[in-house]
Amino acid sequence: MNREELKKKLMAQAEESIEKLLEWERNEEGPTLAAIEGIVLEVGKEWEREMAQGMINRQEAVRPVPGPACVGCGEEMRYKDKQTRQITSLVGELEVERSYYYCSRCRSGIFPLDRQLAVWDKHWSEEIAKQVVWLSGMTSSYEDAAQVMERIGKIAISDSTIWRRVKKWGAQFEAAEKKKEEKANALPQRGVAPIQPAQCGEVMGASMDGAMVHIRKEGWKELKVGCLFVIESEMVKDEQSQEMVEQACARQQSYVTHLGEPAPLGRKMWAEAQARQWSAATNTQVLGDGAAWIWNLADEYLLPKVMTTDWYHATTHLHAAAQSYYPDKPQALTCWYNATQTLLYQGHADQIASMLTKRADQLPAHAHSLLSHASYFQNNQRRMNYMQNREDGLLIGSGVVESEAKQFKARFCGPGMRWSRPGINRLLPIRASVLQHSFDADWNSIYLPS
Numbered sequence: 001m002n003r004e005e006l007k008k009k010l011m012a013q014a015e016e017s018i019e020k021l022l023e024w025e026r027n028e029e030g031p032t033l034a035a036i037e038g039i040v041l042e043v044g045k046e047w048e049r050e051m052a053q054g055m056i057n058r059q060e061a062v063r064p065v066p067g068p069a070c071v072g073c074g075e076e077m078r079y080k081d082k083q084t085r086q087i088t089s090l091v092g093e094l095e096v097e098r099s100y101y102y103c104s105r106c107r108s109g110i111f112p113l114d115r116q117l118a119v120w121d122k123h124w125s126e127e128i129a130k131q132v133v134w135l136s137g138m139t140s141s142y143e144d145a146a147q148v149m150e151r152i153g154k155i156a157i158s159d160s161t162i163w164r165r166v167k168k169w170g171a172q173f174e175a176a177e178k179k180k181e182e183k184a185n186a187l188p189q190r191g192v193a194p195i196q197p198a199q200c201g202e203v204m205g206a207s208m209d210g211a212m213v214h215i216r217k218e219g220w221k222e223l224k225v226g227c228l229f230v231i232e233s234e235m236v237k238d239e240q241s242q243e244m245v246e247q248a249c250a251r252q253q254s255y256v257t258h259l260g261e262p263a264p265l266g267r268k269m270w271a272e273a274q275a276r277q278w279s280a281a282t283n284t285q286v287l288g289d290g291a292a293w294i295w296n297l298a299d300e301y302l303l304p305k306v307m308t309t310d311w312y313h314a315t316t317h318l319h320a321a322a323q324s325y326y327p328d329k330p331q332a333l334t335c336w337y338n339a340t341q342t343l344l345y346q347g348h349a350d351q352i353a354s355m356l357t358k359r360a361d362q363l364p365a366h367a368h369s370l371l372s373h374a375s376y377f378q379n380n381q382r383r384m385n386y387m388q389n390r391e392d393g394l395l396i397g398s399g400v401v402e403s404e405a406k407q408f409k410a411r412f413c414g415p416g417m418r419w420s421r422p423g424i425n426r427l428l429p430i431r432a433s434v435l436q437h438s439f440d441a442d443w444n445s446i447y448l449p450s
Contacts, residue, residue, distance in 0.1 A: 006054050017047045045154070049092035056096055060113055068112055070103035077101035077110065085114075088155065089125035118447070121165070126447060128155065132162045133169045134439055137430035140414050142166075170426025172446040177256075177268070177429050184271035203231040204281040205250060205395060206269065206302055208294045211409040213259070216418045221259060223412070223428075225405045226269045228276055229253045231285065233393055248395045255404055255432040259424060266297040273302060285394050289313040290380050308389055309380040311396040318344060318352070321373035324366040325359050347388060349381035407435055 001009070024039050025031070031039075067077045078101060085096045098113035114120075121129045131153070135145035142159040149155050149162075206229070210222040229250040236247045254276065256268035278284060284304040288294030290313055298304055319337060326333040340352050356374035360367040377384070386396045411431050412424060433439045 072106035137434035173429040324369040353378040
């Protein structure tokens with residue numbers, strides 16, 4: 001069918017669609033907006049499918065001579081026959097008839113039209129595969145993703161089919177993440193001088209946290225989440241003075257995850273830091289809740305200029321210490337807490353540790369608790385310079401990563417959810433890609449022939 005013939009056919013189909021729409025209107029008395037939307041979408045979908053089918057049918061109007069070259073040996077591949085394939089697309093069911101070429105030397109064959117159309121999934125168009133994979137990372141379950149596709153997209157696809165799409169394309173996300181990690185952590189070539197990045201003028205931050213997920217045959221395991229971001233200033237209302245003040249905030253977050261020991265998360269953090277020009281930042285800060293593994297990874301992989309124990313966790317420890325400091329005197333407890341909170345903010349965690357240690361000698365019944373909190377403040381004192389951080393335009397809280405750790409947990413800790421290690425590892429980079437709003441770019445980089 002040539003161009004004019006196709007145009008004539010599509011115009012006739014358009015007229016038929018319009019007639020169907022007008023006939024519906026004639027028979028429908030006082031239609032509601034919802035009814036009008038329904039018929040327009042129905043007729044429009046039919047017309048869209050016809051247009052797409054007509055365009056596909058024209059793609060192989062002429063068989064190429066000579067045939068395509070074999071990727072393996074470079075020889076001309078021979079035409080064998082045509083085969084038909086059914087594809088479910090955003091505009092409906094499409095029938096794709098394409099030529100098959102075969103190389104007898106390599107014993108391999110290809111469908112050139114499949115390559116042209118970039119149809120690398122079994123029965124689904126790229127857009128449907130892309131949307132269901134995105135939904136699997138956005139919604140709380142595969143079942144929810146299937147319901148969204150059917151209700152909003154008007155495409156019936158089972159949760160098990162979505163799971164298989166994630167199994168396939170999640171592996172591609174994993175591979176891309178692994179390649180990025182290997183490149184960033186590779187040793188420099190011998191004799192090649194390292195490239196010194198120019199300063200980018202940004203202040204960058206990083207934070208790490210953990211969330212528990214249930215793994216089949218293993219029980220609850222810690223999923224470690226790392227976050228990198230740009231630190232910027234914004235005007236916010238001070239809770240006490242009610243005045244607008246300048247305060248640091250996290251922007252442009254990106255995430256990495258690992259289920260298991262800390263070291264692999266450190267390598268992923270470094271890969272992401274390299275990609276985001278961490279070494280070129282004018283200042284760098286790592287925040288954490290006080291867990292030793294966070295500071296160890298920061299020292300080994302990121303070498304930040306500033307490390308900060310999260311203010312919320314520090315004040316939580318302080319409040320618990322106050323309850324042991326004055327176990328039976330609530331008024332004295334409140335006064336002591338308010339006074340020591342000011343000391344903590346000013347950077348005097350060592351004084352608080354000393355006070356708790358002395359109090360432990362006076363209250364043997366609460367000595368264990370007091371000494372435990374004293375140890376926390378003593379070990380983290382050099383990372384508790386909150387007033388100085390504020391003056392330098394840095395953060396004092398790691399809420400940005402803790403919030404996202406909860407977002408990961410929300411996806412992987414639904415009622416009755418039990419994950420295999422391969423299953424969760426395939427979905428983790430998809431979830432991260434969705435949360436950091438880079439899914440489209442990430443998908444374009446991995447949607448290649450398998």
